[in-house]
Amino acid sequence: MSTLIAAVLFVGVIAYALFGGADYGAGFWDLTAGGVARGRRTRELVNLSLGPVWEANHTWLIFCLVTLWTGFPQAFTAITTTLYIPLGLAALGIVTRGAGFAFHHALTDSRGEHVSGVVFACSSVLTPFFFGTLAGGIASGRVPSAGHGDPVTSWLNPTSVLGGVLAVAVCSYLAAVFLTGEARRRSDRQMEQAFRRRAFGAGIVAGLVALAGVFVLNTDAPRLLRQLSRVGAPLLIVSALCGLAALLLLRRGSPSVVRTLAAAAIATVVAGWGVAQYPYLLGTHLTIGQAAAPQATLWVLFVVSCVAAALIAPSLLLLYSLQLRRNLG
Numbered sequence: 001m002s003t004l005i006a007a008v009l010f011v012g013v014i015a016y017a018l019f020g021g022a023d024y025g026a027g028f029w030d031l032t033a034g035g036v037a038r039g040r041r042t043r044e045l046v047n048l049s050l051g052p053v054w055e056a057n058h059t060w061l062i063f064c065l066v067t068l069w070t071g072f073p074q075a076f077t078a079i080t081t082t083l084y085i086p087l088g089l090a091a092l093g094i095v096t097r098g099a100g101f102a103f104h105h106a107l108t109d110s111r112g113e114h115v116s117g118v119v120f121a122c123s124s125v126l127t128p129f130f131f132g133t134l135a136g137g138i139a140s141g142r143v144p145s146a147g148h149g150d151p152v153t154s155w156l157n158p159t160s161v162l163g164g165v166l167a168v169a170v171c172s173y174l175a176a177v178f179l180t181g182e183a184r185r186r187s188d189r190q191m192e193q194a195f196r197r198r199a200f201g202a203g204i205v206a207g208l209v210a211l212a213g214v215f216v217l218n219t220d221a222p223r224l225l226r227q228l229s230r231v232g233a234p235l236l237i238v239s240a241l242c243g244l245a246a247l248l249l250l251r252r253g254s255p256s257v258v259r260t261l262a263a264a265a266i267a268t269v270v271a272g273w274g275v276a277q278y279p280y281l282l283g284t285h286l287t288i289g290q291a292a293a294p295q296a297t298l299w300v301l302f303v304v305s306c307v308a309a310a311l312i313a314p315s316l317l318l319l320y321s322l323q324l325r326r327n328l329g
Helices: 002-031 040-050 058-071 073-082 084-106 110-139 158-185 189-220 222-229 233-248 255-277 295-324
Strands: 280-282
Touching: 002 040, 002 058, 002 110, 002 158, 002 189, 002 255, 002 295, 040 158, 040 189, 058 073, 058 295, 073 084, 073 110, 073 280, 084 110, 110 158, 110 255, 158 189, 158 255, 189 222, 189 233, 222 233, 222 255, 233 255
Parallel strands: none
Antiparallel strands: none
């Protein structure tokens, strides 16, 4: 049962990486769009794409936090008492990002609109970076089972920095692929070509960062690298193939096929980390079974998760499908 709940938790992590990652990546392209005049069309496309769905994607983050807190309270305590700095910075980024996005549309004066836009864009880059450092700190074993680990080196270390940079690159790639399809659906050839080039660039950067990560993990987290090269290798290969296929089909492929391939590339690389981490929840010192709540709690959590999936998942799928069909904006 503890392994089943861990799998449920990781499904939430993958969902947030996909849907939340695409949102954060769109903010990266907002940040790098250029000046007001030069970046106007890029920012318009980003706003049209994010407007109806950006807040709903945090549902997955809430689900992950509640599941971790309820199903694995020892791990939750250890993570929050050690990695509270990047957790706090990520939470601050989420709040300021939401405020910036909301005020960007509400403010009428050009200076206020510009400031709110900058806040939104910068937070969209920093938030996934801090989430990536969290993953790096957990994967490299820098979170003690009893918690209260080093509040600085637990997330400012080679593996964590690698995780943060890779998170930003992957989010940017995913968003560029999605925005290429969005521009095509809106028959905006100029923006379609622009985001196709950005998707290629972001995909190449993400691949180079991943290759550099081999050397980083070899010196900083050798156990994780061994597991990735063994049990996680099939998933990483599938991720690379899907990512490459998405880039090759960007020009002529169906937007839905390209979007699916890009999402599969991200989902499988995150799943590869989960498989490599198994059976440990924290580093190599706290297993899933050791960190799990009592069986009765896990059963209740599983039932509640199934009910939540039956109620919430169809609503989110409807929201996403309406957005893709341009029925919301």
